Structures are given as C-alpha cells and as structure tokens.
Amino acid sequence: MLKLKRILLVEDNANDAELTLEALAEHNLANGVDVVRDGAEALDYLYRRGKYAGEPPANLAVILLDLKLPKVDGLEVLSILKADERLKFTPVVVLTSSREERDVVDSYRLGVNAYVVKPVNFSEFITAVKELGAFWAIINEPPPMSQKGQ
Template sequence: MLKLKRILLVEDNANDAELTLEALAEHNLVNGVDLVRDGAEALDYLYRRGKYAGEPGPNLAVILLDLKLPKVDGLEVLSTLKGDDKLKCIPVVVLTSSREERDVVDSYRLGVNAYVVKPVDFSEFITAVKELGAFWAIINEPPPSSHKGNR
C-alpha cells in the first residue's frame, strides 16, 4: 500500500500556523501535516533527533518554511537541508512575510523551490496555502524515493 507523503510546516507564529493548517484542511488534502515551531525543531524532525529519535525517516511531499524563526533561522535550515544528499530533493517552499530582496535572493541561492510572501488579507492567505498544498502534495511529481541526490 502506498503511504502518502506528509507536509512539514515550520512556523513559529501560532496564528499563521493555525490559518495554514485550516487552509490545507479546507482543500481536503489527505496528506498529514506535521508542525514544528522553530528551526532547531525542524532540524531535529528531519534528522530524527531528540523527541523524533527512533521514528521512521521523514516521507515528505513538501516543507513549508518560514524564514524568521527562533533558535535556528529558516535560511540556516534551508542551507542544511539542501546541503545534505539524503534530504536535498525534498521540495521546500518559503512561506514568509519577508519581502526583503536579500531573503528572496538568499533563498533561491540556497536551493528553495518556491518563495511565497504571505498575503495580509485572510482570504488571499487561505487561497495561497490551498494552492500550494494542492500543487506540492498532489500535482508535483517528486523524484523516486530511492533517489539519493547523486547519479
């Protein structure tokens, strides 16, 4: 039986996390969503350390990553992820309030798959997240799970 890939949401703002989870649920995505609240927890989740030790490796459709995070910022999480042959093929979408040119440039330089600025308007935010979830969890064709990042 095919196991559905999960969505990892890395978001420290409780309101933004709740809105994102609601938007994904409204789209009736059957993919599960895991929520982590800071960059250090995101790395623990990805590397199965701390409270995630002993759990099976992450089977992710996409990571929705905020940039302005406590402990370890989003750019450092992105850099670590994209620098690891075992994890670099996981699609990452930066979902942030930052419109700073430097953040956009640095994100793409580090290998982000998409950069989305969170709309301020509630309905636009819900629509944006629904579309992101549908694209990455349903429409996008990821590399086979046996792909190691090298050929």
C-alpha cells in the same frame, strides 16, 4: 498500500500555523501535516533527533518553511537540508512575510523550490496555502527515489 507523504510546516507564529492548517484542511488533502515551531525543532524532526529519535524517516511531500524563526533561522535550515544528500531533493517552499530582496535571493541561492510572501488578506492567505498544498502534495512529480540518495 501507498503511504501518503506528509507536509512539514515550520512556523513559529501560532496564528499563521493555525491559518495554514485550516487552509490545507479546506482543500481536503489527505496528507498529514506535522508542525514544528522553530528551526532547531525542524532539524530535529528532519534528522530524527531529540523527541523524534526512533521515529521512521520522514516521508515528506513538501516543507513549508518560515524564514524568521527562533533558535535557528529558516535560511540556515534551508542551507543544511539542501547540502544533505538525503534531504536535498525534498521540496521546500519558503512561506514568509519577508519581502526583503536579500531573503528572496538567498533562498533561491540555497536551493528553495518556491518563495511565497504571506498575503495579509485572510482570504488571499487561505487561497495561497490551499494552492500550495494541492500543488506540492498532489500535482508535483518528485524525483525517483534512486535520485534522492536513499
């Protein structure tokens, strides 16, 4: 039986995390969603350290990554995972409130797959997240496992 890939949400704002989870649930995606609250926890999750030690490797459809995070910021997380042969093919979508040109340029320079500015309007936010979830969890065709360095 094919095990569905999970979605990793890296978001420190509890309200944004809750809205994102609601939006993904509205689309009835069967993919599970794991939520981490800062960049250090995201790295622990990805590398199976700390409280994630001993868990099987993450099988991710996409990482939804905020940039403005405590402990380790989103750009640093992105830099680390895109430099890692085992993780570099994992799709990453920056989902942030930052419209700063430098953040956009740095994200793409580091290898982000998409950059989405969180809409301020509630219904637009829900629509954007539902579409992101559907695309990355259902429609997108990831590279074959042999290309992931696994």
